[in-house]
Amino acid sequence: MDLELHVWRQESSDSKGRMVKYSLTDVSANSSFLEMLDKLNETLVDQGEESIAFDHDCREGICGMCSLMINGKAHGPDGGTTTCQLHMRSFKDGDKIFIEPWRAKAFPVLKDLMVDRGAFDKIIQSGGFVSVSTGGCPDANALPIPKNIADTAMDAAACIGCGACVASCKNASAMLFVSAKVGHLAELPQGKPEAARRVLSMVNAMDEQGFGNCTNQYECEAACPKDISTSFIAKMNRAFLKAKITYDEDL
Numbered sequence: 001m002d003l004e005l006h007v008w009r010q011e012s013s014d015s016k017g018r019m020v021k022y023s024l025t026d027v028s029a030n031s032s033f034l035e036m037l038d039k040l041n042e043t044l045v046d047q048g049e050e051s052i053a054f055d056h057d058c059r060e061g062i063c064g065m066c067s068l069m070i071n072g073k074a075h076g077p078d079g080g081t082t083t084c085q086l087h088m089r090s091f092k093d094g095d096k097i098f099i100e101p102w103r104a105k106a107f108p109v110l111k112d113l114m115v116d117r118g119a120f121d122k123i124i125q126s127g128g129f130v131s132v133s134t135g136g137c138p139d140a141n142a143l144p145i146p147k148n149i150a151d152t153a154m155d156a157a158a159c160i161g162c163g164a165c166v167a168s169c170k171n172a173s174a175m176l177f178v179s180a181k182v183g184h185l186a187e188l189p190q191g192k193p194e195a196a197r198r199v200l201s202m203v204n205a206m207d208e209q210g211f212g213n214c215t216n217q218y219e220c221e222a223a224c225p226k227d228i229s230t231s232f233i234a235k236m237n238r239a240f241l242k243a244k245i246t247y248d249e250d251l
Contacts (some may be wrong), residue, residue, distance in 0.1 A: 001025050001093035005040065007052055008100045008247060013108050013116075019098070019118040029089040033076060034059060034066060036088055037099075052139070054113040061225065064160035068113055074164035074223040082162065082225045085203040102163050104172035106210045115243065119209035120161050126205035127198040129179050130190045149187050156184035158226040165220035165228075171212030177219040178206050179236035180228050196243035203240050 012018030024040050031039070034056050037081055057063040065174045066083035070076035076086040091097065099113065107115040127204040159180035166174050182199050185191030191198070214220075221230045 001029060001088065001091070001095075003027055003036075003091070004094070006096065006098045007040075007113070009052070009112055010101075010109050012016060012111060017109065029087070031088050032059070032084055033068075033070070033086040033088065034084050036157070045115035046235050052113060053111040055115075058085060061085045062160060062188070064162035067102050067115065067117070067162050067164070069098075069102065069167060071098050073232055074102075074168045075162075075225050080225055080227050082160075085225075086091055102167035104163075104166045105210075106165060106172065106174070107166065107193060115163075115244065117161070117163055119164065119211070120174070122209060123174070123178060123205045124181060127201035128185070129194075129195070131194060132190060143189060145188065153184045153187035156180045156228065156232055159184075159224075160226060162195045162225065164223040164225060166211065168215060168219040169212065169214075171215060173220070174206050174209075174211040175214040175229065175233045175236070176224065176228055178202050179232035181213045182236050182239070183232040186235075195239065196247040198241045200243050200247075203236070 002023070004024045006019045007022060008017055009020045022040060022044075024036070024043065027036055027039065033053075037052065037054060044051050055065040055067055059066070061082040061084060064082070066075075068075065068083045071087070075083045077090055078086055096175055096235070097128055101107075101109050101113045102115045102117075104115075106119040107117055128214040157180075161177060162206050163177070165174050165176040182202055185198065186195045216230075218230055221228065224234060
């Protein structure tokens with residue numbers, strides 16, 4: 001298929017960006033979206049032009065690096081799919097495709113389609129841990145956990161930290177990401193001792209990094225490639241309020 005690509009080009013965080021049009025021919029419908037960008041970059045290099053910078057790593061829908069707005073949608077038109085899992089058969093011959101980086105104050109553009117998501121790391125560092133002995137690995141059944149609790153924790157732990165929730169939210173809120181990281185530890189007995197400290201410190205860190213608040217538009221859930229439920233936001237809000245009232249002075 002032949003495509004008309006409109007790609008955001010920006011030299012650095014301090015420079016002014018712009019949309020640049022490219023024509024790409026003979027794109028296989030079976031190639032992934034990132035493979036299509038690889039093909040475009042090979043063409044640009046052959047023409048003596050600078051290649052387009054974009055994030056990628058595992059290309060298996062696990063790492064969360066492939067953060068792109070495609071025709072105004074985080075990760076593109078397919079639900080429950082990362083950009084690297086998106087295939088060109090989702091588009092038609094002659095399509096115009098607009099490709100941009102995440103748009104959020106807390107995610108400054110580094111170059112072209114790459115953004116700095118270090119704000120997520122700072123949120124995790126503020127409280128995304130449990131204090132446990134680091135001895136030998138315990139037996140899997142040494143600490144029995146009911147299946148429904150284990151399943152809920154695993155649902156939250158599926159978050160890959162890609163930032164699609166932030167990019168799709170009109171307030172650039174990180175509530176879905178933070179609630180998933182808070183939730184998967186809070187559900188398990190290993191995370192109970194520090195649950196109050198964790199939710200307070202991570203929510204405060206989220207605010208400090210400049211993310212907006214949640215106004216229940218549910219765009220985050222719709223854009224999430226791992227289908228994280230907004231129910232975790234409700235759980236986090238309840239846990240935050242309880243910790244604020246009960247424990248804040250002691251922490």
